[in-house]
Amino acid sequence: MGKRKFISEAKKVINLEIKALQKLKNSLNSSFNSAINSITNCQSKVILCGVGKSGLIASKIAATLASVGTPSFYLSASEASHGDLGMISKKDILIIISNSGETAELKNIIQFANRNRILLIGIVSKVDSILYKASDIKLLIPKLVEAGGIVPTSSTTAQLALGDALAIATMQNKKFGKSDFKKLHPAGSLGAQLKTVEDIMTTGSKIPFVNENTKMNKALKTITEKGLGILIIRDKNKNTKGIITDGQIRRFTQKKNNFQSLPVKKIMTKKPISIDKNELAAKALSIMNNKKITSIVVVNKKKPLKTIGVLHIHTILKANIS
Numbered sequence: 001m002g003k004r005k006f007i008s009e010a011k012k013v014i015n016l017e018i019k020a021l022q023k024l025k026n027s028l029n030s031s032f033n034s035a036i037n038s039i040t041n042c043q044s045k046v047i048l049c050g051v052g053k054s055g056l057i058a059s060k061i062a063a064t065l066a067s068v069g070t071p072s073f074y075l076s077a078s079e080a081s082h083g084d085l086g087m088i089s090k091k092d093i094l095i096i097i098s099n100s101g102e103t104a105e106l107k108n109i110i111q112f113a114n115r116n117r118i119l120l121i122g123i124v125s126k127v128d129s130i131l132y133k134a135s136d137i138k139l140l141i142p143k144l145v146e147a148g149g150i151v152p153t154s155s156t157t158a159q160l161a162l163g164d165a166l167a168i169a170t171m172q173n174k175k176f177g178k179s180d181f182k183k184l185h186p187a188g189s190l191g192a193q194l195k196t197v198e199d200i201m202t203t204g205s206k207i208p209f210v211n212e213n214t215k216m217n218k219a220l221k222t223i224t225e226k227g228l229g230i231l232i233i234r235d236k237n238k239n240t241k242g243i244i245t246d247g248q249i250r251r252f253t254q255k256k257n258n259f260q261s262l263p264v265k266k267i268m269t270k271k272p273i274s275i276d277k278n279e280l281a282a283k284a285l286s287i288m289n290n291k292k293i294t295s296i297v298v299v300n301k302k303k304p305l306k307t308i309g310v311l312h313i314h315t316i317l318k319a320n321i322s
Contacts, residue, residue: 013147020154021161023142035121035137035166039070040173046072049080051105053152054159055096061095061163068171069180077105082175085112095121097163099141099155110134123159192320197284198277200319201298201309202228208266208310209234212241217260220249227264230295232307233268239305240297242268276301277308305308 039046046065050058058074065072075084082111085108088094094113099108114134122135125143134136139162147153182194208226210219212233223231223246231244244267250284252259252267274297275284282298299307 006237009096013153016145016147016154017157020144020158023144024158024161027140027142031139032165032169035139036169036173038093038119038121038137039065039166040168040245042070042091042093044089046070046093046095047075047088048072048095049075049076049077049106049109050097050168051103052158054103057156057159058095058097060160061097061167064164064167065170067184068166068167069174069184070170072221075109076126077103077109080112080125081105081108085109088112088116088118090116090118090211093119093121094124096131096135097123097159098129098131099125099159101131103146106131120181123162125155193280193282193322195281195321196277197275197279197281197298197311198309200281200315201277201311202315203309207307208232209307211236212265212268213263214258216249216262216264216267219244219264220260222266223249227252228295228310228312230310231264231268232272232297232310233264234307239304240272240274240299240307241265242270243297245266245293245295272297274299274304274307275311281316281319281321284311285313285321288313288316 042288046062048058048062055077062072062074068282075087094109096106098107101122110120110131112118119137120135121137121139122131123130123139125141126132132140141155141158141162143260144154144158146155178194182191186214206226207228208222208228208231210222210231210233212235219231222231229246232240233242233244235241242265244264248267248269273291273293275285275287277298277300288294288296294313296306296311298311299306300308
């Protein structure tokens with residue numbers, strides 16, 4: 001079999017799965033809305049269960065739901081029949097995934113859910129199956145053609161897509177946003193890109209504040225002590241009036257002999273570039289790159305004249321934000 005034959009076979013598989021997803025999309029009905037409302041209003045956990053390939057899909061859906069704010073976990077069907085049914089409480093929602101709906105390992109879990117009036121959502125392909133009949137909410141996967149005729153491919157693709165749709169629709173129904181997502185993903189590249197300016201800015205006594213009337217000889221000590229390479233200039237009401245960078249200081253030193261006796265307000269750049277504390281740190285980095293600056297003043301947009309922090313480009317890069 002040559003390369004062209006392999007590609008031809010691959011395209012057949014992909015085309016079958018595209019058709020499966022199209023059929024799934026067209027089959028969605030009010031049961032999907034019922035499932036979303038139930039999951040959204042669940043006061044406990046969402047537990048997913050399946051066997052074989054469907055079990056792998058169930059595990060992935062549980063992880064996706066958990067990552068977007070719905071407490072979820074995967075329950076092994078075989079372990080459930082040996083004590084793990086105790087993990088399920090009456091306030092939980094049970095989602096069972098099975099292509100046939102007749103898998104023997106699932107029967108004990110289905111009976112347990114029905115006997116204890118635990119809400120059961122069935123993702124299943126056969127309407128005459130035990131799972132379909134026992135489910136409180138029935139999410140029917142349409143009849144699909146599997147790649148190779150027998151291998152679970154189109155059916156598992158449809159199960160996965162339906163699970164993703166459940167997770168995203170529930171996320172949106174709960175109004176689960178970027179700030180919520182960040183709390184559940186503190187590590188890794190996703191967590192880094194969702195960090196806000198407030199998460200990593202320099203605050204409090206570490207900010208190099210000086211009064212606008214302070215002489216430069218004294219201000220130089222402050223810029224050295226704080227180590228950020230800038231000075232934030234304020235008036236007597238602690239409103240930010242300007243900024244001085246170490247680059248400016250070097251340039252003025254070369255031009256003026258009486259430099260150190262000048263008040264900082266004679267040297268500062270007025271109205272420094274600022275950013276709101278709730279903006280993404282990635283946005284701050286973009287502004288710094290565009291403006292060719294290494295630090296940015298942080299404010300609360302409700303009080304734009306009050307500096308509450310300073311963000312240095314090195315801090316952003318240390319946080320793996322790009």
